[in-house]
Amino acid sequence: MRILTRAHALSPFLLPCIVLLGTECGLAQVSIIGDLSQDRDARPGESYSGSILVKNDTEEPQEAKLYQTDYLFSFEGTSNYAEAGSTPRSNARWVSFSPSSLVIPPQGIVTVNYTVAVPESLAGKPLAGSYWSMLMVEGISKESPESSLQEKKNKPQMGVRQTLRYGIQIASHIAGTGSKSIRFIGAKLVRGNQGETLLQVDLEDNGTLWFRPDVYVELFDGKGISKGKFPGHTYRMYPGTSVRQMIELAGIAKGTYKALVVVDAGGENVFGAQYTLEF
Secondary structure, three states, X not given: OEEEEEEXXXXXXXXXXXXXXXXXXXXXXEEEEOOOEEEEEEOOOOEEEEEEEEEEOXXXXXXXXXXXXXXXXXOOXXXXXXXXXXXXXXXXXXXXXXXXXXXXXXXXXXXXXXXXXXXXXXXXXXXXXXEEEEEEEEEEOOOOOOOOOOOOXXXXXXXXXXXXXXXXXXXEEEOOOOOOOEEEEEEEEEEOOOOOEEEEEEEEEOOOOOEOOEEXXXXXXXXXXXXXXXXXXXXXXXXXXXXXXXXXXXXXOOOEEEEEEEEEOOOOOEEEEEEEEEO
């Protein structure tokens, strides 16, 4: 099976987009209550505040530390946690937080407060679109030299420790500015682990705003009759980042089809590309 041709990307057209958020995620010892991404519309020169709830899931005290990184990711499966404030759209230097270290009582919850002070401009240029960074919450093992919860041993010890951490994305979107845009990097048909047929589509956010688009593929036979719509995944995307969609095309007979890949980023921000697929 192969892709024979690719047509130009379609112009944006109007479709509705509904996104629902809200989770609670857990690790073995501590967990973050609430979303792992915190978004806020803001204006240049404005400050706003938020909080993160860190829970101890055990019956003994637990310790954690907090620190910042930048955050980028690629369709190739890589994530880059660069030095805070080192990437072009980082807001890490706008963010202050307290406390930076925690001792959480058994089954207790500690609140970490943060403030984002949005500057008037960045490197002399007006702010526009989305800026983001990561606030890391990392558990500290009692065996770690960083731990304050057990008596230190005189002799140095060697060993392997597993470090578990959360990354909370703190994103500032400059109100009334920025644009959404998608670049279709490439697409191909592949086989899944269970022998299923998948359309692999690589997408890049090449605009200036974040979004979490709905993605689907609609197949048409040689007579132009639709053979169905096949949903993709709703991944979060930031400017300059990219994701890989693996969309299962089930129940399709052998033959040649036109595939319309649609990326719905909300409102009029809907994009598409057309491919010819041979099964």
